[in-house]
Each structure stands twice: as C-alpha cells, then as structure tokens.
Amino acid sequence: xxxxxAIIFIAVAVLFILGIKLLGSxxxxxxxxxxxxxxxxxxxxATIPLLGxxxxxxxxxxxxxxxxxxxxxxxxxxxxxxxxxxxxxKMTAMPQMVALFNGVGGGAAALVASLEFLRRANSxxxxxxxxxxxxxxxxxIGSLSFSGSxxxxxxxxxxxxxxxxxxGQNILNGLVLAVILGLCVxxxxxxxxNSTAFVVMFSLALVFGVAMVMPIGGADMPVVISxxxxxxxxxxxADGFTINNISMIVAGTLVGSSGTLLTLLMCKAMNRPVTNxxxxxxxxxxxxxxxxxxxxxxxxxxxxxxxxxxxxLGNAQQVVIVPGYGMAVAQAQHSVRELSDELSKRGVExxxxxxxxxxxxxxxxxxxxxxxxxxYDQLCEMDAINPTMDRVDVCLxxxxxxxxxxxxxxxxxxxxxxxxxxxxxRAKTVIVMKRSMAAGFAxxxxxxxxxxxxxxxxxxxxxxxxxxxxxxxxx
Amino acid sequence: MSTEILVFFIFVxxxxxxxxxxxxxxxxxxxxxxxxxxAIHGIIVLGGMLVLADAASTLAVALGFVAVVFxxxxxxxxxxxxxxxxxxxxxxxx
Numbered sequence: 100x101x102x103x104x105a106i107i108f109i110a111v112a113v114l115f116i117l118g119i120k121l122l123g124s125x126x127x128x129x130x131x132x133x134x135x136x137x138x139x140x141x142x143x144x145a146t147i148p149l150l151g152x153x154x155x156x157x158x159x160x161x162x163x164x165x166x167x168x169x170x171x172x173x174x175x176x177x178x179x180x181x182x183x184x185x186x187x188x189k190m191t192a193m194p195q196m197v198a199l200f201n202g203v204g205g206g207a208a209a210l211v212a213s214l215e216f217l218r219r220a221n222s223x224x225x226x227x228x229x230x231x232x233x234x235x236x237x238x239x240i241g242s243l244s245f246s247g248s249x250x251x252x253x254x255x256x257x258x259x260x261x262x263x264x265x266x267g268q269n270i271l272n273g274l275v276l277a278v279i280l281g282l283c284v285x286x287x288x289x290x291x292x293n294s295t296a297f298v299v300m301f302s303l304a305l306v307f308g309v310a311m312v313m314p315i316g317g318a319d320m321p322v323v324i325s326x327x328x329x330x331x332x333x334x335x336x337a338d339g340f341t342i343n344n345i346s347m348i349v350a351g352t353l354v355g356s357s358g359t360l361l362t363l364l365m366c367k368a369m370n371r372p373v374t375n376x377x378x379x380x381x382x383x384x385x386x387x388x389x390x391x392x393x394x395x396x397x398x399x400x401x402x403x404x405x406x407x408x409x410x411x412l413g414n415a416q417q418v419v420i421v422p423g424y425g426m427a428v429a430q431a432q433h434s435v436r437e438l439s440d441e442l443s444k445r446g447v448e449x450x451x452x453x454x455x456x457x458x459x460x461x462x463x464x465x466x467x468x469x470x471x472x473x474x475y476d477q478l479c480e481m482d483a484i485n486p487t488m489d490r491v492d493v494c495l496x497x498x499x500x501x502x503x504x505x506x507x508x509x510x511x512x513x514x515x516x517x518x519x520x521x522x523x524x525r526a527k528t529v530i531v532m533k534r535s536m537a538a539g540f541a542x543x544x545x546x547x548x549x550x551x552x553x554x555x556x557x558x559x560x561x562x563x564x565x566x567x568x569x570x571x572x573x574x
Numbered sequence: 575m576s577t578e579i580l581v582f583f584i585f586v587x588x589x590x591x592x593x594x595x596x597x598x599x600x601x602x603x604x605x606x607x608x609x610x611x612x613a614i615h616g617i618i619v620l621g622g623m624l625v626l627a628d629a630a631s632t633l634a635v636a637l638g639f640v641a642v643v644f645x646x647x648x649x650x651x652x653x654x655x656x657x658x659x660x661x662x663x664x665x666x667x668x
Contacts, residue, residue: 115614116591122610123599129660132610136653139617146620150627169639170626177619177646184647185654196655197609204615204648210641211621214634218625229578325608332615336585342624347617348581349588354611356592361608368601455601462604469662478602 105345107145112349114138119353125475142346190470191427194463195255198324201331202248208334209241209301215341216297230341231287237337238297239279239304244330246308251323254312269378272310279303315376318424318501321456321463322365322376329358368455369518403554405563408530409570412438413445415492419484421452421521422464425498425534429560432471435497438564439473441571451477452484452494452521454502485522494526496547498533498560504545529553532563606659613652619645 115138121131150167181200188196212234219226226234282300286293315323332354339347366373412418420439426432439449451473457464465478488494496503503523506513523529524547531553547553556563599607622645626638 116595119592119595119607119611119614122607123596123603125600125603125663128603128606128610128663129657132606132613132653132656132660135610135614136657139614139649139653142617142620146623150623166626166629166635166638169635170623170642173622173626173639173642174619174646177643177648178650180643181647181649181651182654185651185658188655190659193605193609193655193659196651197605197612200609200616200648200652200655201612203644204612204618204652207618207622207641207644207648208615210637210644211618211625214625214629214638214641217634218628218630328608328612328615331618332611335615335618335621336588338618338621340581340585342621344620344624345581345584347621348585350614350617352585352588353592353595354615356589357596357611358592358608360593360596361604364601365604453602455604462602462606465602466605466659466662469659472662475602475663480601 101148104145104148107141108344108346111138111142111145111346114141115346115350115353119357189430190432190467191430192255193466194320194324194458195252198248198252198255198320198327201324201328202245202252205241205244205248205327205331205334207241208331208338209238209245209304211338212237212241212334212341213297213301215338217294220294228287233337233340235283235286235300237334237341238301239283240330240337241334242301242304243308243311244327244334246305247312247323247327247330248308250309250312251320251327254315255320268310268314272307275303275307275310279307311377319376321458322362322369322373325358325362325365326373326377329355329362332356332358365456369515371518400548400555401553403530403556405556405566406570408554408556409567409574411493411528411530412442412447412495412567413571413574415442415447417491417493418442418447418449419452419488419491419494419523419526420449421454421494421496421499421503421523422457422468423454423497423499423502424458424463425500425532425560427458427463427467427498429498431497431561431564432467432473434561434564434568436468436471436473438568438571439477441568445571449477450479450484452481452523453478454481454499454521457499457502481519481521488522488525491526492528494523494529496523496529496531497564500533500545503547505550506544506546509546523547524550524552527552530556532556532558532560534559606656606663609652609656609659613649613656616645616649616652619649621645 115135118131118135121127121134184196216234279300282296286296312323332351336348336351336355339351362373366376426435442449451468453464468478469475501515503521504515505524507515507518507520510516529552531548533555548555596607619642622641626642629635629638
C-alpha cells in the first residue's frame with residue numbers, strides 16, 4: 100500500500116471516530132451518520148487502486164476482467180437491496196432490519212476470511228500462525244453472527260417468538276462450541292491447509308449461531324442484536340488483520356467495543372447479567388411456576404371506560420405517558436401524539452417516560468415517537484421522571500408491562516426483582532391500556548394491575564386511543 | 575517492533591476508544607447508534623471487493639460475489655436506515 104493511500108485510510112478512520120462521537124447527541128446525530136457515510140465512500144474509492152494484488156488479476160496492470168464486472172454488479176445489487184430495505188421498512192420493524200443488515204455483514208466477514216484462507220492455502224505465501232488465528236476468528240464469529248441474526252430476525256417478525264428449549268441444551272451447545280474450538284486449534288497448529296476441517300468448522304459455527312439464539316425469548320432480542328452487532332464488528336476487525344487493511348481494523352474494533360459496552364448498558368438496565376440473557380432461557384421455565392403466579396387471585400382488576408379515562412386525563416395537571424412494545428405493535432404512535440397534543444391544548448403538562456429497554460431495541464420508543472413528530476425534549480429518561488412521579492396526576496401506560504411492574508421493587512422472589520422500573524404506581528391514578536390480561540414477554544404477573552389506584556382500559560391500543568381523543572375533544 | 579505488533583497496538587487502542595466514545599450517550603439515541611455502528615462495520619465490503627478481485631476458482635468467484643452483495647447491502651442499507659431514523663429527531667417547533 101502506498102503511503103498516500105495509507106494516509107487516506109487513516110483519514111477514513113478519523114471520520115468514523117468523529118461520526119460515532121457526533122451520533123452521541125441528538126443535535127448532531129444526523130450529521131455524524133452522514134460524516135461516517137462520507138468516510139465510507141472515500142474508503143470505497145481508495146480501495147480501487149488496491150484491487151488485484153495478485154499477478155494475474157491486477158486491474159491497473161492487466162485491465163478489466165469478469166471479476167470486476169461481478170464486483171460492480173454485486174455492489175449495485177447490494178445497494179438496491181439495502182435501499183429498498185431501508186426506505187420501505189416500517190419504523191416499528193426497525194429492530195428486524197438492523198438484525199438483517201448486521202447478519203449479512205457477518206456473513207460477508209466470514210466469506211472474506213474463508214476466501215483469503217482458500218487463496219493463501221494454495222499460494223507460496225502460505226499460512227502463518229498469526230494469519231490462521233485472525234482468519235479463524237473472523238470465520239467463526241462472522242458465521243455465528245450471520246445465522247444468529249437471521250434467527251433474531253425471524254423471532255422479531257414473530258415466526259419463532261417463543262424460546263425453544265429442551266433439557267441438556269446448554270450442555271449440547273457447550274459440546275458444539277468445544278468441537279468448534281478444537282477444530283480451530285487443530286487448524287492453527289497442525290493442519291493449516293486442511294480445507295475439510297475448515298468447512299466443518301464453518302458449518303458448525305452456523306449451527307451454533309442458531310442454537311445460541313433459539314432459546315432466547317423475543318423480549319431479549321435487543322440485547323442479542325446489540326451483542327451480534329459487536330460480534331460482527333470484531334469479525335470485521337479480524338478480517339482487517341488477515342487482509343492487512345488498517346481502516347477495517349479500526350472500524351471493526353470501534354463497533355466491537357462500543358457494541359459490547361452498549362450490550363452491557365442494556366443488561367444493566369434490566370438488572371440481569373449478560374450470561375443470564377444468553378443462557379437463562381428467561382420466561383420459559385422459571386416464571387410459569389414463579390412467585391408472581393400467587394398473585395393472580397390476590398387482587399381484583401378495576402376496568403375503566405374511555406370516556407371516564409378521558410375525564411381524568413382532561414382534568415389532570417400533569418400526565419406521564421409510558422409507552423411500550425404494545426404501542427409499536429398497534430402502530431399507535433401517531434394516535435399517542437394526537438392525544439398528547441389535544442391534552443397540551445387544554446393546559447395539561449404531558450411528558451413521556453421512556454424506559455431504557457422498552458420495546459425491542461434500546462431507544463426503540465424514542466424512534467417511534469420521533470416518527471410521530473413528538474419533540475424529543477418532551478421525552479424523559481427513567482431517572483429523570485421517577486423522582487417527580489408522586490406529583491403526577493395520571494400515568495397512562497400504553498402497551499408497556501414489565502418495565503412498570505412494581506414486583507421489581509416489592510417481590511424478592513420475582514425473576515425481575517431489582518430491575519430499575521418506571522414507578523408508574525406512585526402516580527395518583529394509573530391507567531393501563533392493554534389488550535387482555537395476558538402476562539408480558541417475561542411471562543410474569545404484573546402487580547401494577549391490581550393496585551388500588553390502577554384502572555385498566557382494555558382493547559387495542561390504537562382503537563382505545565382514538566376513543567380517548569374523541570372523548571377528550573368532546574369534553 | 576514487527577508490523578503485526580504495531581497493528582495489534584492500534585487494535586488495543588481502538589477498543590478503549592470505542593468504550594470512551596459511547597459511554598455518555600443518552601438511551602434515546604441507542605437505536606440510531608446501534609444502527610449507525612452497524613453500518614460502519616459494513617466496511618467489510620472492501621474486504622469482499624479485495625478477495626473477489628483475487629478470486630481464481632469458480633467457487634471463490636461465487637463466494638466473493640456473495641460477500642460483495644452482503645457487504646454492500648450492509649453498508650448502504652445501514653447508513654440509509656440510520657439517516658431515515660435520525661431525520662425524524664426534531665426539537666419542538668416554536
């Protein structure tokens with residue numbers, strides 16, 4: 100690589116760093132993303148002179164070949180798929196889309212590593228131990244991320260939502276992982292050019308990705324996607340080592356480490372160690388017989404009608420709205436904004452309380468409400484809203500469940516005990532909009548529904564909201 | 575010091591940089607951040623282009639082609655979807 104191109108790649112790395120930095124504040128985030136995209140375009144352009152380091156195929160020396168035609172076609176196909184996906188996806192389906200883009204990235208990382216292995220195994224360059232380690236790492240992590248993301252995608256689409264578990268699952272997964280690692284050691288130390296062992300390793304890594312994500316429930320998918328995102332980053336960094344491209348190393352590592360931190364932050368918000376998310380098979384075995392079940396008959400639920408609820412809302416001074424995944428499912432974010440505007444017009448102070456893990460991705464609710472033109476200074480984080488909750492007249496819970504469950508505070512035996520929650524129950528009146536009395540994704544009974552100050556407004560969130568808006572307007 | 579060690583040094587520094595960069599991000603931006611970093615690892619498309627250029631056998635060409643399509647979808651789709659999300663974050667109009 101000539102010094103000139105090397106300097107361009109350093110500049111690209113700087114653009115990525117600045118881009119991620121600017122993504123950290125709502126004012127500059129869009130600019131940050133465009134800056135990183137600009138860096139990517141420069142990186143693509145700077146790659147052209149590097150193409151074809153081998154003798155026969157060098158573009159500058161030997162001109163065009165079929166490979167280059169395929170390259171252009173491939174880039175265009177990817178661009179079209181990406182654009183269609185990016186602009187047609189509904190905002191509520193955003194987590195799936197990110198999972199899918201992440202998956203194909205992981206797949207590409209695994210393929211790049213494998214091809215470099217194929218090429219070097221048949222060339223005089225040969226395979227050094229350093230090369231073997233980075234290459235195997237990229238293949239393993241990349242293919243795992245690929246298949247894992249596809250399973251995460253299907254789960255979020257609702258195809259495989261329930262956790263799939265069977266006895267001895269963790270042991271079997273452990274065995275598969277042990278075989279994979281054994282093959283990696285064998286390939287590194289003894290048989291650096293054994294392609295059969297390599298293909299077996301590759302296939303097992305794909306299987307392991309499926310086996311790893313399969314037992315995890317839909318509610319934990321944000322954590323899984325975030326983790327797989329950082330995995331793909333690391334695989335890309337490892338690819339950077341194998342094909343000796345420094346901007347790939349820097350970009351991949353930045354994504355890997357920031358993604359790991361993001362994953363840990365999310366687990367912290369749920370008060371569960373990351374190992375529990377990955378191996379706990381939450382909500383499938385434990386909670387069916389869990390302590391929460393004892394409360395089913397312990398209290399009564401007080402239903403409320405829309406017009407009565409509208410009266411409460413219209414006469415309140417302070418209203419806090421807690422959105423959850425139910426709002427996303429019902430596509431109700433626009434109706435929520437309409438209700439909020441209607442109340443604001445009447446002098447009611449409306450704020451939105453966003454739990455860090457509400458929805459299927461961190462910040463999922465913020466994106467949906469932003470789509471519906473709710474200004475972001477009206478959205479409050481959990482820690483800002485909780486101290487003010489005693490002064491709130493009405494707390495309207497729309498399709499949120501576990502993130503407002505006081506069991507996290509009161510019920511020591513509950514699986515979610517200790518998880519920080521939005522303390523909706525401390526408001527003077529709580530109105531919970533819910534389709535039915537079914538338990539949340541964690542499968543835990545919600546103590547909030549049985550509190551004296553709680554009223555349940557049953558029905559589809561969107562229909563109920565429309566009824567509320569009509570009633571508020573009429574009053 | 576060998577090149578490999580130097581490159582490894584950069585790798586270690588980048589790990590710490592990644593942690594530093596997002597340690598103070600508000601949770602409302604977590605989704606765009608995840609999506610934005612997701613697009614950045616789409617730089618793997620460069621790797622796909624490089625290996626496809628060197629691919630000699632039919633199998634290698636086919637796999638390299640798939641790698642380019644995957645990487646390209648990751649990088650373009652990732653940036654576009656992030657931009658689409660971020661353009662909706664607006665402050666209250668006065």
